Amino acid sequence: MKPKISFDFDGTLEFREMQNFAQELKDKGYDICILTTRYSDPMNYDWAEKDPEHAKTLHDELYAIAKRLGITEINFTEYQFKTGFIDQLGIDIHIDDNFHDEVYVINAQNKARCVGYKRIEQVKEDVFKLIANYNSQSPTT
DSSP: OOOEEEEOIIIIITSHHHHHHHHHHHHTTOEEEEEEOSOSSGGGSTTTTTOHHHHHHTTHHHHHHHHHHTOOOEEEOTTSOTHHHHTTTTOSEEEESOIIIIIHHHHHHOSSEEEEOSOHHHHHHHHHHHHHHHHHHSOOO
């Protein structure tokens, strides 16, 4: 069984190099999803009433990238910390750029492992190590 891998969007999957990595993982048969702290309804942002046209298009890039990559599962935390969603969603590895509020907390509070995004080469190395570790601990059927 392969681990389920999630990507943060803002500051992570929005970048082409991370999209390429997500596609690489997807092509290898990994279950890939997006886990974002965004509101599912952009009109929930406090600024949305002042700029409704921008709010209406806020998720366009997210949905376009998800569609292009074939990612069908998008999870919005409604501005709650992701740590409360990781285990519930069955995520084994999460990739995020927010070290203080997400990476360290997820690694401390969840069975899933969180990889911090700074350099793509390091992310790939860390993720493939976690996958190897996951595979060595998973019972074979």
